[in-house]
Amino acid sequence: MKEADFRDNESLELFKQSGGNILMTTIDAVIDWGRSNSIWPLTFATSCCGIEMMATGASRHDFARFGIEVYRASPRQADVIVVAGTVVNKMAPVLKRLYDQMSDPKYVIAMGACAVSGGPFFYNTYHVVRGVDHVIPVDVYIPGCPPRPEALLYGVMQLQRKIKLESMRNPRQTVELK
């Protein structure tokens, strides 16, 4: 993707046409700037994607550059949950509870094929959740098995763009799952 597309692509135009540019006040801009540049992730790595996530946090890729910085061991201090790995049926209630314990605004990144769709375990298994969006609402999907650290960085930047379009008068609706 070219730099120009990344800055201003079609979806961004659509967001703007929907009234974002009218409602977006200076305060919104300041708040969104702050939020999008201090996304604290929750430590939630269930399989090999977790290794890539750790690599992303380590010195070579270092996603602290983008403010997604301090891994929190407590969901109450976290803003984003990066679901890195397979979620099995026994883990699903735990994941739901962790998500419920996070304070708003909260975001979810589904990292890797398992979290997106069940991955290589999509059929012929008896215990894998086929996509983490069966359990919690997902903001950004990152395909790959596992995704490279660059892909996770790109996903994080997409989430930051999403956060930057939020407005105080039209806050992000949290989807209630029945």
Next chain:
Amino acid sequence: MDNAALKERILGLVPDAEFLENKQFLTFVIPPAKMHDLALKLKFETDLAFDYLFCLSGVDMVNYLEVVYHLESTTQKHQLVLKVRTADRENGSVDTVCDIWRTAELHEREVYDLLGVKFNNHPDLRRFFLEEGWIGHPLRKDYVDEVNIVEF
């Protein structure tokens, strides 16, 4: 003790043990009733001294269920594999060895959970990976899950 001597020693302890040729480890099939006695001797006789159960696994061979014990002696530096077979799939049971090697407690729970082998005298035989109330044992060849598993 080298494998030839160990083989003679095992056959001396359990004459009706069946020796399996051409395996990576020295392998015997032991009658289920004699497994616990043999395990006691393997651990506590000083020339055998199998103090380390490094793997306990289960296999569904369709005609019978099999429990495989991988043993090692950290002092004598020899290794041994024992297999116990039970033809009765529903109530087939094997004596536990977790009173001899404590690590077997969790391994046997896993084998019970996924294959449904029941272990006699096990102190806490319940499901390990799957939730309580799960019906069936998923690693069995005849396990049917019409919701999740696609048959080709």
